[in-house]
Amino acid sequence: MSLTSDLERLLGPGRVRHHPLDVAVFAKDAGVVPGSVLAAVLPETTQEVAAIVRLANRHEVPIVPRGAGTGLAGGAVPTEPGLLVVLTRFTSIEDVDTVGRTAWVGPGVINLDLSRALTGEGLHFAPDPSSQSACTIGGNVGTNAGGPHCLADGTTVAHIYAAELVTPSGDVVVVGGEAPDTPGLDLRAVVVGSEGTLGIVTRVLVRLMQSPPDVATLLIGFPSVESAAATVSDVIASGLIPAALEMMDKRMVAAVENFVHAGYPTDAAAVLLAEVTGPTSTVLADTERIADIAREHGADDVRIATDDDERALLWKGRKSAFGAVAQAAPDYYLHDTVVPRTRLVEVMNQIYEIGDRYGLMMLNVFHAGDGNLHPLVAFDAKEPGMLERVQAAAKEMVKASIEVGGSLSGEHGIGFEKRDLMPLVFSAVDLDAQARVKEAFDPLGLMNPDKVLPSGSRCFDAAGVRL
């Protein structure tokens, strides 16, 4: 009996896709790494997921969990022929607790849909990646997703209290809990950000935030990137952590404005999109403070959105940045790197310099408050030698970030794409320790193999290597 026939007996043929045309759609995510899918299954319950995992174990076939496939690092793409477990049918939102401010949510719930469903309760889910109208909560858990509003509220791990997990051997456990400080090791905090390599999350207890009574969104044009960055530093140094602080360079603004027509100042060297939230008196005070500091640094164009529609338009500009770039060239490569905030401008200038050397057009958008950069290269992959230049430049840009104390990923994850760069950040001993975390959950290595850690990471045996 083959795996696919066993799966069809379990789920019915309609929920087991193995026809080449069907699986082609599942063989890629939003990144550039193509994969190899034996079959894709669409379970609807935790018990089905557990049964699927046990079947895969029996047939010794690797398993790859997948949400909406918006990942950029190949995390949801099987590198060797594997079974894709697609969680998009887990769309329930249950047990919304308005006192405790929590809800139990299926991993297939789309991020923006979750917040929209809770608007009536005055609650929302804080992590808001740009892909939030498509990405799923399960995907957010896998990558410890960020988004502009994580500056003040923290990344996904701070918003997950518990997760029901189907382990790589097909058992069902709950990591974390409904009460704080679950006794024992904090496995929950390791599962978040583990990119589908430690098990399959089938249910999540999310933390919900009180939605603010008032909000102000500012769009500020600056005569230089340095003055925009200095404004960000001074705002934070003054004791104010805004809800969001996003920056875009001139090229990115031009692309965005052409696409969205939100009135972005196209002659500014850099643009800051800031948001402050809270009671009205706080919003007024904070808005004034940011505007004052910006003007001190030479900003002559301070615009404050006057209503929800205008606010939404300004944010649309920011969140469609990557799509807007499609006007510039047929292909794009989106970087995700994070550096200490005070080194942002320095690294950005290095990125322009690297781009110039390789003859690539770089556009920049970044989460200015937390040092998370997204340099974007627009190019035409059909041009001979172009892809190689893009990849070589990418590696130099990563190294430049690491040299100033940065790391490999702020929010997209390592996936397959960056696993071989891990030795730039961690020693062999560090990687071996991380491999032990993986081994504790997945001794057989069947769950999303070849992701996060380079091959051969688990190299020291229990007795250790004495130097």
Next chain:
Amino acid sequence: MTTLPDTLTAALADVAVDTVPPGIEAGLVVEPHTAEDLARIVRAAADHGVAVTPVGSGSTLRGADAAIAVVTGGLAGVIDYQPDDLTIVVGVGTTLGALDDVLDERGLSAILPETSPDRTVGGVVATSSSGYRRLGYGPTRDRILEVTMVTGYGEIVRAGGRLVKNVTGYDLSRLVTGSLGSLGIIASVCFKLWPVTQQRRTVTVDDAGAALVETFRPVAVLETEAGSTVYLQGDPTTMDEQVRHLRGDAVEGFTWPDVPASPVRIVMNVPPRSLTAAISEVRAAGVGRFVAQHGVGVIELGVDAFDESLVDALRSWAETHGGSLIASAPGLTSAQRWGAPPDTIEIQRRMKHLFDPAGICNPGVLPGGL
């Protein structure tokens, strides 16, 4: 107390100290000054199959009496302070008071427990202790960015990153937070910092539950046997309105409950929606002193002795409601400390074995006796 092998005491002679911390029984007390010293200590212990336990201020949970006590005073001090990036790296022996002295100058804080300045950073991280500002800022673990530790197999490992936002591999810094010295011994920690220059007020109110629902993001809402208080910070005009709405009495600054020291510490953890009911249970059980955190679900009980039937009753209530009760006192069994073993005990057992193959790191300290 087992006599330690001569080869072991000889190997660690250079880091041995004579002063035994109060309340600690150990065959040998050592004080490392670097992560390399610490690694040597752990390797020697692993090679000889002798248990090690880290000791900070001595107020932390300990496992079985350890043969080697590792005092962390020599691992104190600021290693890398980047106030503009809102990060600081400190050695685990640094006291909370000393840390605050460094951070106060720039109006920054790591938002660690407020009322115990003599506790060490290592103790706070190893027990994952959060202070009263948890409602507004989240637990301490949300602010731990990077950790350098010596694993139970004697290697120096760095995990996480000195960045406020990072997803680069498996974050061991989060795993080791709260691990009670069972996977190794931490040498240094990087904290995420917050500016704390806003004005503050402590407001006495009648109804903590209502205050929680109606106030926008208070820093804390506490209830003790003496009454309820709401902690606000921010813009004065906003706070004036909030105080008016709460119809409470406000004083400037934060005044935290005074919790007398006790050899017994009992904490109930319940889902936040069950907190009010839990407080009733605590009162009905005759506990006269407590500090409960609304919106969080933590209740610290003020008791002077370990009363098994009280603990059993309240633990049973907490566990039925999806929570736990954790007790610490000298001489407790694992079951008395923790109650029911966790759902994930098999994974935890494997994790423990992979990080501490010789079984020397605070053996028995984790739930399930791991």
